[in-house]
Amino acid sequence: MKPAGFTYHRPATVDDAVAVLAEVSPAGKVLAGGQSLVPLLSMRLASPEHLVDINRLADLAYVRVGDDGGSVTVGALARHADVERDAAAHAVLPLLRDTLRHVAHPTIRNRGTTVGSIAHADPSGEMTAVLALLGGTVTLRSAAAGERTVAAHDFFTGPMSTCADVGELVTSVTFPVPEGRTGAVWTEVARRHGDYAVCGTGVVVTLDDDLRVAGARAAYISVAPEPVVLDLSEAVVGAMYDDADWPAAGRLAAGRLDPDEDIHATAAYRSHLAEVLTTRALREAAGRASVTGGRP
Numbered sequence: 001m002k003p004a005g006f007t008y009h010r011p012a013t014v015d016d017a018v019a020v021l022a023e024v025s026p027a028g029k030v031l032a033g034g035q036s037l038v039p040l041l042s043m044r045l046a047s048p049e050h051l052v053d054i055n056r057l058a059d060l061a062y063v064r065v066g067d068d069g070g071s072v073t074v075g076a077l078a079r080h081a082d083v084e085r086d087a088a089a090h091a092v093l094p095l096l097r098d099t100l101r102h103v104a105h106p107t108i109r110n111r112g113t114t115v116g117s118i119a120h121a122d123p124s125g126e127m128t129a130v131l132a133l134l135g136g137t138v139t140l141r142s143a144a145a146g147e148r149t150v151a152a153h154d155f156f157t158g159p160m161s162t163c164a165d166v167g168e169l170v171t172s173v174t175f176p177v178p179e180g181r182t183g184a185v186w187t188e189v190a191r192r193h194g195d196y197a198v199c200g201t202g203v204v205v206t207l208d209d210d211l212r213v214a215g216a217r218a219a220y221i222s223v224a225p226e227p228v229v230l231d232l233s234e235a236v237v238g239a240m241y242d243d244a245d246w247p248a249a250g251r252l253a254a255g256r257l258d259p260d261e262d263i264h265a266t267a268a269y270r271s272h273l274a275e276v277l278t279t280r281a282l283r284e285a286a287g288r289a290s291v292t293g294g295r296p
């Protein structure tokens, strides 16, 4: 099928983009990499009257590490591949590259944007969970209200649903770098490499100076309508990193999740994956934390 007709806008500045979005709202949609939106248009699952193409907004094509190395901010026109290949971002937050390698295929990552995948809020989108896991933020801009920044846990409101108002452009997202002696890992199971995950988890483990577990948390995709973040510390806190009961943390996670069944997997299989992947990821993250002495 072909998309329904629409009016195409290609603003050259962020000010122009939010002005056009205000003018055409609520009948307009932002077009970024098009890797999710164009298939939806072609299948006529979406038929906006106006498309506002942001691909000329060069000011938003950036990946920036904060001065203190404490965060990575990604502009709305940075492709997944730009974030994946950014050496400075990788040095402070390797979790970004590790996770992006599970997002689709290289050709899709060359075009699709990290901000677009977060704005799209697919419950199977890896970067939504990474942002939630790290307690990140989303910055939005509109002609009427100017700029505002919201926490990830307030941004995602359901499947393909966010708190972004009509006419708002997401200009950037910020991933905080976990403090202290931390290790972070992403792992998932997909039917084929590059497919959306049947279940995926990102974890962060923090150790104290004696290499005892000080904290453990995990975020999940494909098990709930939006990314879920669980604090699993109670199962492992105080234990030596190489002697902690990681399977207990996995069981705790599975007990707190309530996945649905669909054509790809039963709910029971997703619970099983959550338990196994959590156990595996936490153990590996603890090992990384024990040797990094700081950065995850």
Ligand SMILES: Cc1cc2nc3c(=O)[nH]c(=O)nc-3n(C[C@H](O)[C@H](O)[C@H](O)COP(=O)(O)OP(=O)(O)OC[C@H]3O[C@@H](n4cnc5c(N)ncnc54)[C@H](O)[C@@H]3O)c2cc1C
Binding pocket: 029, 030, 031, 032, 033, 034, 035, 036, 037, 038, 076, 102, 103, 104, 105, 108, 111, 112, 113, 114, 115, 116, 117, 118, 119, 120, 124, 125, 126, 127, 168, 169, 170, 171, 194, 195, 196, 197
């Ligand atoms: C075969 C295939 C496999 C894929 N596998 C995965 C996968 O495993 N994991 C994964 O996470 N993704 C996957 N994707 C999706 C890919 O990551 C997309 O690039 C991403 O979801 C959307 O980014 P985009 O820049 O292409 O956004 P677009 O497709 O242009 O837009 C998507 C939606 O977000 C909105 N939007 C985009 N940018 C903004 C903005 N700055 N402000 C406000 N709204 C905005 C659009 O209006 C639209 O509603 C896959 C895609 C394909 C085609």
